[in-house]
Amino acid sequence: MSLQTELQLRHLPKILPDDTPWPIRRAEIQKILEREIYGAIPPAPECVHAQILEEKAAYAGKAVRQQIALTWDTPKGPFTFPFYLVVPKSEQPVPAVVHISFSPLPDNDSSPMEELIDHGFAIAGFFYRDVANDTDDGFTSGLGPLYITAPRQPEDPGTISLWAFAALRVLDYLLTRPEICHEKIAVAGHSRLGKTALWAGACDTRFYAVYSNNSGCSGAAITRGKVGENVQVISTNFPYWFCPNYQQYKGREDAMPFDQHFLLALVAPRLLYVASAEEDTWADPASEFLSAVEAGRVYTLLGVQPLVCEDRLPVPPDSYPDGRIGYHIRRGTHFLSRYDWDHFLNFLIRHNQ
Secondary structure, rough: OOOHHHHHHOOOOOOOOHHHHHHHHHHHHHHHHHHHOOOOOOOOOOEEEEEEEEEEEEEEEEEEEEEEEEEEEEEEEEEEEEEEEEEEEEOEEEEEEEEEOOOOOEEEEOHHHHHHOOOOOOEEEHHHHHOOOOOOOOOOOOHHHHHHHOOOOOOOOOHHHHHHHEEEEEEHHOOOOOOEEEEEEEEEEOOHHHHHHHHHHHHOOOOOOOEEEEOOOOOOOOOOOOOOOOOHHHHHHHHOOOOHHHHHHOOOOOOOOOHHHHHHOOOOOEEEEEEOOOOOOOOOOOHHHHHHHHHHHHHOOOOOOOOOOOOOOOOOOEOOOOOOOOEEEEEEOOOHHHHHHHHHHHHHHHHHO
């Protein structure tokens, strides 16, 4: 079955209806996603203060590793959270990746630091729970009570927007560092944090590239026709990830005035990379891939190359790095591996030579 036939069977809402200019349509799409699924990311603070808590040479002297605390004023008082920054030694400013991470430590199962450094990238990573708990605690901890008043209103942000907000504050800081190439800062995440990376990159065009790994339902994957996790399941188990309005689409995906290709399209014409795993049927690789294909309509409109792929659903080890949208599928389960990182970083290098 051709990809266009696969997409037609999903009955997706159009990204580009009528003759609306893209800048106007882009603003409309962002408002739709704020209102119906994620809630708006809070406004940026006037300034962000940084304190370097620790600094040392690392990885056989190839890099400098710092532990940094970021602080800013919120409507209800100051907030501080830590992150690490690892910068390879270089005579020129280096590109960087903001990694929204499941670990507070640079070295962990899903962050092969030495390999990342050897690719020539700085890594700025933070532990998402240092920003907001991943529990339904009524937004009483972390950033929650500083920006949200209980009970939440229909369009109030969920934790995905709060985690994305923190990623933007790390970006603010990196833009002050002379060792970092300010035009080449990407954002990356896996699973729920892949959803977060997509939303952060969609909302802030200062990121030059966005990487979503196995982000599945309410992330990269098209919802209509999806297998595995769906809106009923995700909004019941994790209602706090999203704005309260998202609850109305339980079992009513066809009524949504959007689908996840809208989210991917907001990255255009910047670099976008989506990765899937063959056995991650909960995330549904086919729906992640088709979303990337459909988002390519906007890339084509803007005069850049969309996803360049064969006219079929992918199988491992298919990899498509040629367009401004890149994609790969690997064997295995739900995980962010060295293989995934290697493909993403090679994609960035390929498009920035």
